[in-house]
Amino acid sequence: MPVLVALIVDGGEDALLVAAAVFAAGAVTDGLDGYLARRWDSSTRTGQWLDPLADKALVAAPVVTLSALGRFPVWAAVLIIGREIGISVLRAWLGTRGRPMPASQAAKVKTATQLFAILLYILPLRPGADAVKLAFLVLAVALTLWTGLRYAARARDWTRRGEGAPR
Secondary structure (H helix, E strand, C coil): CHHHHHHHHHCCHHHHHHHHHHHHHHHHHHHHHHHHHHHCCCCCHHHHHHHHHHHHHHHHHHHHHHHHCCCCCHHHHHHHHHHHHHHHHHHHHHHCCCCCCCCCHHHHHHHHHHHHHHHHHHCCCCHHHHHHHHHHHHHHHHHHHHHHHHHHHHHHHHHHHCCCCCC
16 A cells, blocks of 8 residues: 555656556455455455455555545545445444454445546546546445445344344
8 A cells, every 4th residue: 555655646647557557456456365265265254354444445545645636536535435434333343243244245346336436546547537537436436325325224224133244
């Protein structure tokens, strides 16, 4: 993350291209890690808890940096990071009760959409791409809020009934 942040702060076209490559490599390896864990049935409770935190760090570092530089909408940063913090707190609370809350399929789509939108904001694209960047960002924020509300509702229902973890 420090390398990614430094490259974004540099702001030169070459630095941003390298930042985009570093970010994309982080996103791909994160996805590959999850795929391999599921494929070889080697997921653990610790992994189920740490993997979403790694996703959040991968999202938060460039979003905060780009927002501070005025290159990412602050409203989107607040909604994305606020949701991620809220879900992390919810996961931790459920975890203290011995109930891990693994990522849903919808949340995986949300993460992929967020990562793609953020990649577009890292890349040194021309102003003509602003509408495309904003469209993907709006989709990512909508999925972010929708999945956050779904997690909260399922966790509420689950804790009321005292049943198994929400899916």
